[in-house]
Amino acid sequence: MRLLLVEDDVMVASGIKLGLCxxxxxxxxxxxxxxxxxxxxxxxxxxxxxxxGLPKMDGLALTAALRSAGHAFPVLILTARDALQDRVQGLDxxxxxxxxxxxxxxxxxxxxxxxxRRSQAATSAVLxxxxxxxxxxxxQARLAGAPLELGPREWTVLEYLLxxxxxxxxKDKLLQALTGWxxxxxxxxxxxxxxxxxxxxEPAGIVLRAIRGFGYRLELPxxxxxxxxxxx
Amino acid sequence: xxxxxxxxxxxATPLMGGLQRRxxxxxxxxxxxxxxxxTWLHYQSAGSAALQQDLLLxxxxxxxxxxxxxxxxxxxxxxxxxxxxxxxxxGGETAADRANRAAEQALALPRPVLLLAPPVxxxxxxTAGATGYSISSIDGQQLLGDAWLPPMxxxxxxxxxISLTQGGVTYRVIAQRVYTAAGxxxxxxxxxxxxxxxxxxxxxxxxxxxNLVLMAxxxxxxxxxxRRALRPLMELKTAVEQRSPRDLSPLAVQAxxxxxxxxxxxxxxxxxxxNAQAEAQRRFVADAAHQLRTPIAGLQAQVxxxxxAARHIEKGGAMRLPVEQVMRLRHACRRTSQLANQLLxxxxxxxxxxxxxxxxxxDLRALCEAVLAQHLDEALARHIDLGLDAQPAQTDGxxxxxxxxxxxxxxxxxxxxxxHSSVTVRCGVKDGQPFLAVEDNGPGIEPAERAxxxxxxxxxxxxxxxxxxxxxAIADEIxxxxxxxxxxxxxxxxxxxxxxxxxxxx
Numbered sequence: 001m002r003l004l005l006v007e008d009d010v011m012v013a014s015g016i017k018l019g020l021c022x023x024x025x026x027x028x029x030x031x032x033x034x035x036x037x038x039x040x041x042x043x044x045x046x047x048x049x050x051x052x053g054l055p056k057m058d059g060l061a062l063t064a065a066l067r068s069a070g071h072a073f074p075v076l077i078l079t080a081r082d083a084l085q086d087r088v089q090g091l092d093x094x095x096x097x098x099x100x101x102x103x104x105x106x107x108x109x110x111x112x113x114x115x116x117r118r119s120q121a122a123t124s125a126v127l128x129x130x131x132x133x134x135x136x137x138x139x140q141a142r143l144a145g146a147p148l149e150l151g152p153r154e155w156t157v158l159e160y161l162l163x164x165x166x167x168x169x170x171k172d173k174l175l176q177a178l179t180g181w182x183x184x185x186x187x188x189x190x191x192x193x194x195x196x197x198x199x200x201x202e203p204a205g206i207v208l209r210a211i212r213g214f215g216y217r218l219e220l221p222x223x224x225x226x227x228x229x230x231x232x
Numbered sequence: 233x234x235x236x237x238x239x240x241x242x243x244a245t246p247l248m249g250g251l252q253r254r255x256x257x258x259x260x261x262x263x264x265x266x267x268x269x270x271t272w273l274h275y276q277s278a279g280s281a282a283l284q285q286d287l288l289l290x291x292x293x294x295x296x297x298x299x300x301x302x303x304x305x306x307x308x309x310x311x312x313x314x315x316x317x318x319x320x321x322x323g324g325e326t327a328a329d330r331a332n333r334a335a336e337q338a339l340a341l342p343r344p345v346l347l348l349a350p351p352v353x354x355x356x357x358x359t360a361g362a363t364g365y366s367i368s369s370i371d372g373q374q375l376l377g378d379a380w381l382p383p384m385x386x387x388x389x390x391x392x393x394i395s396l397t398q399g400g401v402t403y404r405v406i407a408q409r410v411y412t413a414a415g416x417x418x419x420x421x422x423x424x425x426x427x428x429x430x431x432x433x434x435x436x437x438x439x440x441x442x443n444l445v446l447m448a449x450x451x452x453x454x455x456x457x458x459r460r461a462l463r464p465l466m467e468l469k470t471a472v473e474q475r476s477p478r479d480l481s482p483l484a485v486q487a488x489x490x491x492x493x494x495x496x497x498x499x500x501x502x503x504x505x506x507n508a509q510a511e512a513q514r515r516f517v518a519d520a521a522h523q524l525r526t527p528i529a530g531l532q533a534q535v536x537x538x539x540x541a542a543r544h545i546e547k548g549g550a551m552r553l554p555v556e557q558v559m560r561l562r563h564a565c566r567r568t569s570q571l572a573n574q575l576l577x578x579x580x581x582x583x584x585x586x587x588x589x590x591x592x593x594x595d596l597r598a599l600c601e602a603v604l605a606q607h608l609d610e611a612l613a614r615h616i617d618l619g620l621d622a623q624p625a626q627t628d629g630x631x632x633x634x635x636x637x638x639x640x641x642x643x644x645x646x647x648x649x650x651x652h653s654s655v656t657v658r659c660g661v662k663d664g665q666p667f668l669a670v671e672d673n674g675p676g677i678e679p680a681e682r683a684x685x686x687x688x689x690x691x692x693x694x695x696x697x698x699x700x701x702x703x704x705a706i707a708d709e710i711x712x713x714x715x716x717x718x719x720x721x722x723x724x725x726x727x728x729x730x731x732x733x734x735x736x737x738x
Contacts, residue, residue: 102569106609167605209612212619213656214604 001116004048005029006036006062007078008055012101016049019105025112033057037065045073047116049108050095052079060093067094074115078103110166117165127162130220131204134162143204150200153178157193161208161218168209168217255458260451267443274439282404288355289406289421290391295349296365296419297410302345344414346376355421362401362424370409370416381405381420398424464489468496480507519689520575523700527568534561567698574702577636578688581709594634596625596659596668603638604657607646615651618642623660625667627735629714634668637710641670641731644703648695649674649728662734669732676729682720704731 003025007013017027028043030036033054040048048066052059063075074096091098096115099108121127125137131144136159141148150158160177161169171187178185194216198208207219344367348356356363366377372385384407386392391408403422410419468488482500485493534557545551600622611618627634638657645655649672658669677685677692684690686708691701708718711733723730 100573102565102572104566110609168608170601211604211608212617212654213622214601214620217608 001046002026002028002043003112004036004039004045004073006031006033006048006054006059007051008032008053009051012051016105016108019108020049020112023109033059033062033065036062037069040066040069040071045071047073047112047119048075049112050075050077052077060095063095064093072119074119076108076111076115114166121163127159129162129165129218130206132162132201132206134159143201148200151193151196154193154197154200157190158197161216165218168211169215171215174215256451256454259454260447263447263450267440267447270439270443285404285423285425286393286406289393289404289423290408292352292355292421293391293406293408293419294410295352296367296421297408297412297417299346299348299352300344300367300412300414300417301347303414343375344412344417352421355423362403364403364420364422364424366420366422368418368420370418372418375417377420378422381422384420385418396422465492468492472499480504480510516578516688523689524568524571524575527564527571530564531561531568534564567700571700571702574640574700574706577640578702578706578709581633581636581706581713589630591628592631593626594629594631596627596634596666597622599631599635599638600657600659600668603635603642606639607642610643610646611655614646614649616646616649617652617654618646619654619656621656621658621660625659625661627666627714629735633710633713637707637733638668638670640703640707641668644699644707644731645670645672645674645729647697647699647703648672653728658732664737666735667732668735669730671723671728671730673723673725673728676722676727677720685720686718707731707733 001024003020005013005017005020005027007016007029008031013029013031017029020027028039028045030039034057036048036050039045050059050062054062057065059077059079063077066075075094077095077098078101079098080101096118097111099111117127117129121136125135127134127136132148133142135141139155141150141155141158156177157174160174171190174190175185175187178190194208194210201208205221207221209217209219211217346367352365356365364378364381366374366381368374368377368383370385372383374381374383380398382396384392384394384405386407386409389409391406394405394407396403396405401424403424405420405422407418407420409416464487468483471483480503482503483496485496485500488496538551538553542551600620604618604620607618642655642657649655653673655670655672658667658671660667681692685692685704687701688705689701690705691699704718711717714733714735716733716735719732719734721730721732722728
């Protein structure tokens with residue numbers, strides 16, 4: 001995964017770069033929006049992390065410029081300002097997510113994984129989570145490279161969980177996703193599919209955690225330090 | 233006349249200029265209306281003046297007829313009438329003289345004998361040169377009188393009126409058939425005293441001019457009076473203007489006029505509020521700086537120690553760091569940034585800041601779900617079972633502030649609840665009131681401590697877990713910005729802590 005880091009503060013930048021490299025990203029670091037635009041012309045990036053407070057052209061303007069130059073890769077904005085207006089403006093101008101400074105590295109990694117999965121789903125129709133891959137176009141699932149047999153309802157539940165990850169999926173939303181298959185479906189029925197899915201996913205280290213009163217969440221065994229993508 | 237005419241004055245005291253202008257307009261407008269109404273009424277009376285003139289002429293015309301005492305055309309007989317007319321005129325050539333002379337010249341015609349009745353003489357002499365008369369036969373032949381009067385031949389016995397202009401004077405002329413001693417004749421009387429013109433002169437001199445002068449005087453006086461009456465207000469304005477932002481002492485209420493006293497009292501109340509707020513702010517900044525010192529001191533001590541050790545290493549060399557120290561440093565960093573975030577949240581939650589933004593409908597259930605999702609990893613790391621018990625509920629509020637409130641409550645619960653216990657985020661409607669609550673089955677808080685834990689930077693003595701003592705203070709501040717407050721009580725099981733916010737019925 002090639003990542004463009006645009007940050008003018010050397011201390012923050014070197015910290016982020018170190019953390020991202022350790023997580024398996026190839027990081028290109030530039031200190032200004034102008035150089036970021038040059039870099040985006042020169043190489044194809046999978047994702048960009050942009051500080052909002054850049055000299056001259058700021059992060060929001062850079063995002064808008066990237067978008068108008070035709071670059072579609074996801075952009076995560078870093079900001080020390082937390083005014084609500086900035087967030088809304090940033091998302092309006094084409095940023096995909098934002099984080100407040102200071103932040104913890106595991107959280108940045110989780111956000112980047114989510115962004116990449118979303119952009120991947122938009123372009124390739126293949127969802128992936130750790131060792132799990134779901135090709136939604138061909139309705140084929142693979143776990144650690146081996147084909148994974150899923151019943152139609154299991155597929156629906158897993159696909160929904162995967163779309164939501166790393167956020168938890170609400171049980172009533174899962175129910176709604178399943179009503180296409182069964183008119184009357186009880187919350188207990190979901191638990192049946194969940195336990196079946198658990199049996200299939202746990203050998204690959206993927207945990208399907210129940211969240212009391214809410215729903216379920218797909219988890220990787222070590223959320224914090226794992227590489228962004230097995231296939232990346 | 234208004235203050236606006238004086239640019240220097242306006243620039244110096246815009247407040248006074250505005251008031252002056254307004255008062256002037258308010259006072260002079262009805263005054264001007266009065267003048268206009270008066271003038272209009274006078275104008276209406278002009279019509280009656282003209283009527284009066286016609287009535288007078290109609291009264292005099294028969295008298296002129298009666299003045300013809302005989303049909304005889306004996307010249308000497310006419311002389312006494314002329315003499316009488318002359319003597320009545322008391323000097324100056326009168327219309328009667330001219331009439332007599334004209335009559336003498338018309339010797340060819342049989343002249344009736346004329347003995348002018350006193351009211352007619354009076355009429356003919358009252359405005360010399362502006363009256364005239366004529367006596368003609370019914371076929372229009374003038375027998376006596378002013379030759380310039382055009383012949384008029386009324387068909388009936390009713391008086392006829394015309395207006396005509398002769399030598400720049402507008403005359404009102406009456407013509408009437410009358411039976412006289414000399415048979416049926418036509419008498420004419422002309423009145424050149426233009427009633428309307430006279431009236432205009434009267435109105436101008438007796439109504440309009442004095443009123444206008446009065447208005448001008450009133451304007452000047454009002455300007456002076458307003459200036460004088462507003463002097464205390466101007467002094468108050470100057471006193472407020474000359475204050476420094478730091479001087480928030482109350483203004484003297486006694487020295488101001490009664491009408492302005494409520495304003496001064498309101499100002500003083502505002503000053504007191506701002507004062508209290510500024511004081512709270514100062515105290516908060518001092519507290520915050522003090523609190524920030526602790527984690528920063530930890531960071532600095534750690535890094536200083538490494539710097540010390542690094543002096544013995546050559547340039548470009550590397551040093552090995554114990555994993556434990558790095559982790560400790562990371563922990564101190566996180567604590568520092570958490571404190572910075574909390575301080576910022578506290579300043580934003582300030583009730584006055586929140587009040588400046590409009591409230592929206594907030595879905596509490598969605599809020600609970602979002603905050604729960606956000607804290608799952610932390611709960612997992614602390615081996616705490618974080619769960620949800622959310623019923624549909626909505627309230628009016630500031631969503632970002634309520635989110636901050638809930639984050640702080642959940643954070644607090646996760647921090648102070650021992651491992652392998654459970655924390656539940658709840659929302660719903662209780663007796664018509666929407667509520668948010670976070671419940672844990674941890675050690676709880678002693679009743680004596682409950683009020684104090686809401687104070688900023690207060691931490692329950694003997695607490696092992698790390699914290700800044702701000703979480704509940706922030707939550708309470710936000711609750712107060714929503715016209716409610718934080719409630720602390722034992723959890724439903726009788727053990728642990730339940731922190732809840734009960735919103736207003738909505």
